[in-house]
Amino acid sequence: MEWTTATGDWVGRWVFLRALAAVYLVAFLVAVNQVRPLLGERGLLPVSRFVGAVPFRRSPSLFHRWSSDRALVGASWVGVVVSAALLVGAADVAPAPVGMALWLVPWVLYLSLVNVGQRWYAFGWETLLCEAGFLAVFLGPADVAPPVVVLVLLRWLLFRVELGAGLIKLRGDPCWRDLTCLRYHHETQPLPGPLSWWFHHLPPRLHQVEVAANHGAQLVLPFLLFAPQPVAAVAALLMAVTQGWLVLSGNFSWLNVLTIALCLPVMGPLLAPLLPLGPPDPLPATPPWHQVAVWVLLAVVGLLSIRPARNLVARRQRMNTSYDPLRLVNSYGAFGSITRVRHEVVVEGTIDDDLATATWREYAFKGKPGDPSRRPRQVAPYHLRLDWLMWFAALSPGRREPWFRPFVEALLRGDRAVLGLLDGDPFAGERPTWVRARVEEYRFTTREERRATGDWWVRRPVGDHLPPVRLHATASPSDERPRRT
Structure with a gap:
């Protein structure tokens, strides 16, 4: 089979959806194990108190109606089951409307958790999962061509994730500008990993190289995501490599893994020759009703992108901020300042x-x-x-x-x-x-x-x-x- 750009897009979508389902699975397993002591009826920050004080329109969630321990844990288990089904490709063998509904289920459930999760769910990777999960609903099953519009919107999301993180550093702590932040960060980050001690003891010159490479990945490569292939794929690959470096150096939940997953649709042309996968031949376009839904999605995301885009160029950039209650388009960024002493x-x-x-x-x-x-x-x-x-x-x-x-x-x-x-x-x-x-x-x-x-x-x-x-x-x-x- 000849590997074309369309084939690369198909492979990129296939791999991305499996990776996203895996992240969903981990997120819901976390909820199964932790939601009752953190948010339950006798939890540290009970959902019942939160929904009594915050109206549904400000924080839409299924748990405004059902906030018992049974509802919280039950919804988390449903998320586990559906995520596992998506991981093994259930949406690809179902009719297109059913496949979209399957992807909608974990998005609704996880958004419901995030919107009542208070401090426990106030992390950038929560809204990132919500935003990526919503776009995944519109990617379509394996027997049709991936909608180009949705693939572009996924690049727009990856662009904001990386550039937002880069700009918040450039505008923040001076140690990012003089390339010394990683002399402290590996030691003072929230949860060091098993290799963090070794990363901390790297030579200072290598720490400077790490920071410079990070700046390149977050301030330069995002603009290449919209270049023709294979330039975009190479840029995404380099981003994925830098995210892998972060995976090795510390515990940042699924932030880095999900960012790598967002690189995969762009990397499709590089992945296609390496994987024993191939689309149906010929690959039909999505049905008209799906195309209409995609264009509506583009209009909604375009309108909601105005404030996050303005935030990128604002002098007082806000990080990890949601501008709409459904968390459809958000701003990202972390570690604008670095703690020197732990x-x-x-x-x-x-x-x-x-x-x-x-x-x-x-x-x-x-x-x-x-x-x-x-x-x-x-x-x-x-x-x-x-x-x-x-x-x-x-x-x-x-x-x-x-x-x-x-x-x-x-x-x-x-x-x-x-x-x-x-x-x-x-x-x-x-x-x-x-x-x-x-x-x-x-x-x-x-x-x-x-x-x-x-x-x-x-x-x-x-x-x-x-x-x-x-x-x-x-x-x-x-x-x-x-x-x-």
Whole structure:
């Protein structure tokens, strides 16, 4: 078979849709495991309270009508099942309207979670998944040609993701301009990975090369996405390589994986000769009703793109912002400023009554740094939402985070669902009498310290984040509230 541009587009669509379905699958598995303790009826930020205060028109979601634990977990499981079906190609063997409906299901479900997810879902990769997922609805099944308009809109999305991230850095921290940010970033990023220690200890000159390559990928290559093939494909390939570098250097949930997925439709001409795939011959065009839907989509995205496009050239660029409640066209960007010193909130409890002689035990988290001897873990593309927000809590007083006090209260209650978010229970099911939070400064060990101690981190106490608190017993356990000593 002769590999034409149309063949490349077909292969690019095929691979992209499988990659997107895989990301959806991970996202819904995260929800299955975490939605009840984070957003459930007794969760840290209950959905029921949120929908009681925010009208549907501002944050449309199925959970305005159904917000019970059963509804949240059930919808997440539906998302898992449908995503798995899409991953194995169910939409390609179904009639076109049914295939579109299948892709619409995870978009509706995930948008519903994001729109009531509050701080737990306030990340750029959430809106990126919503936006990419909506465009996927219109790509059509495998037995028709991919709509060129939708392929262009996917490039427009990738363009905004990369250029937005590049511009926010260029306008932000001076270390991006003098090429020194990566002397700090690998150590102070939210969740370092198993290779982050090695990346941190690369020579300073190589760190400068990393930053310069990042600028090239995010400030130059996006404009080549709209060049003729194979130039666009090569540009997308180089973007995917830089995103792969980020996958190796840290845990950024599915942000990098999804960005790589967005590169795949552009890379179709390069992928086609490598994969044992081929479109039907001849490849028919989409039916008229589908073409009308695509042109309506173009009009809607074009209109909604005005504000995100203006944001790209604005002096005060906003990152990770949605301009419409359906999150159809958004702005992106991260790490405009870099933290130079890593602080961690260390949460501890004790079963002793007397604080003067209390023995404190530390709560270990699944991903965030804790025990200096524990090597940073690989968790991405899985997303540990509590661990991520603990990083933000260390940047500002914990009492300003609306979820932190409920988190401490849940530990004092011995809440099993919340304890399931942690890496074990230091009290083996027994309720602690007191819980406190301290701030400690972390840094990677030097090569010499690593050889001498085997540790990955060195930490030292900085101060209190939350003084010791205990539950104030009242008429019923549900009325218990933490109080300070």
